[in-house]
Amino acid sequence: MRFVFKTRYEQDLRLWRHKGDLIGYGIFLAALLALPMFAGVYYVGEANLWLIYSIAAMGLMIAVGFTGMASLGHSAFLGIGAYTHAYLLQNGVPFVFSLPLGGLLAGAIGVAVGFPTLRMHGIYLAIATLAVALITQEIMSKWSSVTGGFDGLPVAAPDFLSIQSEAMYQGEWFSVGGLHVGWTELWSPVSLYYICIVVLVLAALIARNLLRSPTGRAFVAIRDSEISAQSMGIHLAYYKTTAFGISAFVTGLAGGLFAHQISHLAPDAFNIFISIELLLICVVGGIGTIQGAVLGAAFLIMLRSFIPIMRDEVTAGAGGVEMLGGLVRFVNSPGLEAAIFGALLVVFIIFEPMGLYGRWLKVKTYFDLFPLYKKSTFARQKSYVKTERLR
Amino acid sequence: MTFFKADKLAIHFGGVKAVDGVDFEIAEGEIFTIIGPNGAGKTTIFNLISRIYEPTEGQLIFNDEDITNTAPHLIAGRGIARTFQNIELFEQATVLQNLLIGRHAHRSGNLLANIFFLPSTRRAELAHREEVEKVIEFLDLARYRDQRIANLPYGVRKVVELGRALCTEPKLLLLDEPSSGLNVEETSDMAFWIKDIRDLLGITVLMVEHDMSLVNRVSDRVLALNYGRVLTLGSPSEVQSNEEVIRAYLGG
Numbered sequence: 001m002r003f004v005f006k007t008r009y010e011q012d013l014r015l016w017r018h019k020g021d022l023i024g025y026g027i028f029l030a031a032l033l034a035l036p037m038f039a040g041v042y043y044v045g046e047a048n049l050w051l052i053y054s055i056a057a058m059g060l061m062i063a064v065g066f067t068g069m070a071s072l073g074h075s076a077f078l079g080i081g082a083y084t085h086a087y088l089l090q091n092g093v094p095f096v097f098s099l100p101l102g103g104l105l106a107g108a109i110g111v112a113v114g115f116p117t118l119r120m121h122g123i124y125l126a127i128a129t130l131a132v133a134l135i136t137q138e139i140m141s142k143w144s145s146v147t148g149g150f151d152g153l154p155v156a157a158p159d160f161l162s163i164q165s166e167a168m169y170q171g172e173w174f175s176v177g178g179l180h181v182g183w184t185e186l187w188s189p190v191s192l193y194y195i196c197i198v199v200l201v202l203a204a205l206i207a208r209n210l211l212r213s214p215t216g217r218a219f220v221a222i223r224d225s226e227i228s229a230q231s232m233g234i235h236l237a238y239y240k241t242t243a244f245g246i247s248a249f250v251t252g253l254a255g256g257l258f259a260h261q262i263s264h265l266a267p268d269a270f271n272i273f274i275s276i277e278l279l280l281i282c283v284v285g286g287i288g289t290i291q292g293a294v295l296g297a298a299f300l301i302m303l304r305s306f307i308p309i310m311r312d313e314v315t316a317g318a319g320g321v322e323m324l325g326g327l328v329r330f331v332n333s334p335g336l337e338a339a340i341f342g343a344l345l346v347v348f349i350i351f352e353p354m355g356l357y358g359r360w361l362k363v364k365t366y367f368d369l370f371p372l373y374k375k376s377t378f379a380r381q382k383s384y385v386k387t388e389r390l391r
Numbered sequence: 392m393t394f395f396k397a398d399k400l401a402i403h404f405g406g407v408k409a410v411d412g413v414d415f416e417i418a419e420g421e422i423f424t425i426i427g428p429n430g431a432g433k434t435t436i437f438n439l440i441s442r443i444y445e446p447t448e449g450q451l452i453f454n455d456e457d458i459t460n461t462a463p464h465l466i467a468g469r470g471i472a473r474t475f476q477n478i479e480l481f482e483q484a485t486v487l488q489n490l491l492i493g494r495h496a497h498r499s500g501n502l503l504a505n506i507f508f509l510p511s512t513r514r515a516e517l518a519h520r521e522e523v524e525k526v527i528e529f530l531d532l533a534r535y536r537d538q539r540i541a542n543l544p545y546g547v548r549k550v551v552e553l554g555r556a557l558c559t560e561p562k563l564l565l566l567d568e569p570s571s572g573l574n575v576e577e578t579s580d581m582a583f584w585i586k587d588i589r590d591l592l593g594i595t596v597l598m599v600e601h602d603m604s605l606v607n608r609v610s611d612r613v614l615a616l617n618y619g620r621v622l623t624l625g626s627p628s629e630v631q632s633n634e635e636v637i638r639a640y641l642g643g
Contacts, residue, residue, distance in 0.1 A: 009520045012487070013513060206506055213505035213512050214491075214498040221481050221492045228479035231441045232559065233467030233496035242502060288483065 015208055032197055036190045044189045045261075046301060051196035052257045053297035057281040058203045058290060059250030064279065065288035066207075066216060067243040068223030070122060072275045073113065073129030076136035077106040077248040079270030081255025083140065083147055086155045086265055095158035099199075099256040106252025107245045114244035118237065133272050140267040152266035155259045157187035192260050199257060200294075203250050207290045210246070219243050223288075251278075273338065280341050284348050286355030295356040303344075307337055354378065393452050394419040394595065395563055400449035401619075402439060409435045411619035412449070417563070422589055422596045424606050426630070427616035428639055433599040434476055435619075437565050440597075441473050442466050453563065467496040472561035474552045476568045476599075480540045486551050487536050490526060493558025494519040526554045529592075530584065546577045553584065557592070564588065566598035570605050582608045603631065615639070 004011075004018045016022045036044050056078055063069045081102040088098035117128040140147050147153055210216035218239045221229035230236055262269055277300055285296020314331045318324035330336075352359060358378070366373045395417040402410045410432040417423045425433045438444045440451060442463040451459045458469060472493075481489050497519070504512045527533055530550050540548060549572065556564055569585065570578040582605050588594050600606050606613060606627055613630040615622040617639040623630055630636055 009517050009524075012520070013516055209506055209508040213508060213516065214495060214500075215502055215505040217484075217488060217492050218495060220484050220488070221495075224481035224483055225479040227443065228475060228481070229492070230443070230463045231467060231473050232492050232555070233464050234492075235462075235464040246506075 013212055015205075029197075029201075033194075036193055041189055044193050046305065048189055048192050048196055048257075048261050050297050050301045051193070051200050052254050052261055053278070053281060053300060054294045055196070055200050055203045055257065056251045056254035057278050057285065057293035057297055058200075058207055059247045059252075059254060060278045061247075061282050061288070061290065061293050062207060062210070062219070062250065063244055063247035064282050065292070066211070066223060067219040067240060067247075069118065069240065069244065070126040070279075071129040071244075071247070072126050072272065072279070073132035073136075074248070074251050074278050075270045075272060075274035076133045077110060077251040078255040078258060078274060078278075079136055079140060079267075080106040080109055080248075081252030082259035082265055082270070083153065083255075084252075085256030086153050086259045087146060089156045089158065090153070099253060102256040103249045103252035106255065107249030110248025111241055111245040113248075114241040115237075118240040118244060130272065130275075133270075133275055137267050137270055137272075140270065147265070147267070150266065152264050155263050155265060158191075158260075192257065196257055199253055203253065204290055206246070206250065211290075215239070215242065276338070276341060280345055283345055284355055286357030287353075289355070289357045291360075292355050292357040295360070299356060303340070304337070307340065311336075392455050394454065395597070396450075396452040397436070397440075398450040398452065400436070400439060400451065401447050402435060402444055403447045408619050410439065410446075413616070413619070413621055415614055415621070415624065417595060417597060419562075419595055420589065420593065421611045422585065422598070422609050424610040424613045424627075425597070425599045425616060426601070426603075426606060426613055426636075427622075430618075431616040431639075432619040433616060434567055436616075437473060437567050437599065440466075440471065440565060467559045467561075470560070470562035471565065472556035472559040472563075473565035474549075474556050474567055474569065476571060478545075478548050478552055480548055480552055480555070482540045485537050485539050486532060486543070486554075487523065487527075489540060489551055489555050490523045490558045491519055493526075493555040494522060496559050497522075522560075523558055526557045529557070529587075530554045545572050546574065549573060549577070549581070550584075553581075557588070557594075561594055563595045563597060566596060566600075568599055568601060570600060570602045578602060578605055581605070585609045603627075607631075 006012070016025065035047060039047070056074065059077070060071060060074045063071050063074075083102075084105045085098050085102035088101055089095065093101070113129070113132050117125060117132075120128055141149055143149070144151075207216075210219070218229065218234045221232065221234055222236060222239055222243075226236060258269075259265055281293060281296035281300050283296070284292075284299050285294070286292030311331050315328055318328050348355060354361070362378055365378075393416065397413055397415050400410055400413045401408070413432070413436065415423075425436065427433050435444065439446050442458070442461060446459065449459075450457060453469060453471065456469075458466065458471075461469065481492060484492075499515055500509070500512050527536060530553065532547075532550060532554060535543060535547055535551070540551065543551070549569065553566070553569065556566075566585070569581050573581060585596055585598070586609055589596055596609075598610075610627050612624065613627050614624045615630050615633065615636045617635075622635045622639060623633045625633075
């Protein structure tokens with residue numbers, strides 16, 4: 001059993017709780033960095049998608065998990081980040097500027113949207129942000145001079161790397177594990193992968209720093225009780241808008257990376273389904289936790305690969321059997337993914353409200369406290385006096 | 392100078408006159424209690440003072456300044472803190488975090504300093520922590536410091552809420568039924584604390600309370616309300632023997 005002795009207040013301001021934490025995150029990061037040496041290009045591509053979704057969900061987590069504002073509009077911020085980044089790249093702005101600019105524009109629009117809508121709560125806010133997502137998608141398809149409309153917008157390979165590739169052209173090949181990387185074609189899923197890791201670490205730092213500073217505490221306070229947050233001196237409108245803006249900014253950053261991942265932007269890539277996926281990540285991963293975004297994204301990406309595999313297997317296995325025709329039709333029915341995601345959302349909310357990260361914490365606590373673990377450690381007590389709550 | 396004064400304070404919800412022209416004045420260093428049957432308008436007065444409700448009429452003066460039109464989030468900074476009848480803590484946060492939120496009115500630094508957690512933010516956080524630890528010490532909350540509110544028993548939550556209000560370094564503390572839901576022992580602890588808050592910390596206390604033994608033990612003056620109107624104002628024993636007050640409680 002571990003007991004962390006605290007002797008100085010600084011200990012509570014650290015990014016990690018104890019050495020074990022630090023070692024754990026170190027190993028995780030090292031494993032991430034080493035992955036392209038062992039995995040093929042396909043898996044690096046999947047990992048990219050995982051990292052990008054993690055970043056986007058971390059953005060959404062700031063709004064949904066920390067501040068308690070449900071948003072179905074984050075596909076819009078992902079799209080704004082992606083289109084801005086691609087447009088700026090196309091017009092010769094270097095990668096290192098265009099990526100944050102995409103995030104900033106998304107954040108600015110988040111703030112602009114936030115002003116009128118954040119007076120609303122729960123389902124009403126979700127509907128208002130849903131409208132934002134739909135309107136943004138409409139603009140993407142109609143504003144052809146910038147977005148290319150339905151023809152889409154090709155995403156150029158980042159500038160700073162292509163300059164380098166010309167300057168350093170040697171015609172030589174370098175072998176990195178199973179993957180061949182030449183200077184001429186330096187831009188590959190692997191380069192995107194490493195950029196994603198950098199952005200992920202930054203996003204996690206932003207979220208963590210917020211949480212240990214007055215701003216993040218104000219977010220959490222608003223989530224748990226608006227009225228007492230207000231009487232502690234927290235300006236509701238300011239902090240809600242700030243939270244939404246930062247949330248949109250981080251998701252916008254992910255959008256820029258997403259643009260490279262899909263390499264050709266079209267309005268369809270940013271439909272409402274992306275918002276639902278991001279929300280699913282937050283809930284499945286563990287609402288209100290930074291780690292939850294990463295775990296939830298891994299879960300979603302695996303599930304997305306698993307559904308087509310299962311579809312093929314079932315169709316092949318039961319194809320000839322008359323009685324199983326219904327099953328085959330069922331697994332091949334369109335919209336199955338959405339149904340499965342929706343069902344999972346409900347299942348997690350009911351049976352594992354703390355999500356995968358909560359499950360991990362429970363397992364860890366079980367071993368920490370062995371044999372004294374009791375189930376009620378994580379039981380959530382519903383407070384019974386909420387009748388006179390003021391909004 | 393006027394420390395705190397409510398002048399012809401009134402709020403009407405449609406035809407319901409929840410508070411109907413209430414006048415009272417609190418002197419600095421006093422423990423002032425408002426009593427009254429259910430629906431008398433006690434908590435409404437608290438909500439008016441913390442500016443959650445907009446008064447229909449009347450004026451609130453605090454420290455010689457008119458706070459009738461101050462924004463609700465600025466009240467804490469002016470030096471008025473409150474607790475809630477039905478505990479409004481931040482349930483998914485730890486006791487320490489809750490108390491730190493109480494320091495919000497004294498925060499410094501901007502959003503970017505927070506995002507990058509600059510040395511200035513770190514220093515400010517440590518200073519806040521020192522202040523919070525004083526309150527933890529005062530209310531004997533050390534063993535609950537890192538526990539989440541959701542895991543704490545009701546009695547402790549009540550104390551944490553008191554602590555959070557103290558962390559704002561108020562001049563006037565509003566306590567909405569500090570003893571509700573507490574057992575006899577906890578109530579007597581609460582009585583000691585309320586006295587200590589006034590005697591040791593020099594904070595003026597305005598409270599709403601039903602437990603008359605607690606009221607007798609700590610209050611200097613008592614205001615009795617019924618149907619949003621003042622019945623009487625005086626020492627605890629005077630108010631309790633007042634005929635109108637007895638009629639309001641017992642009916643008839």
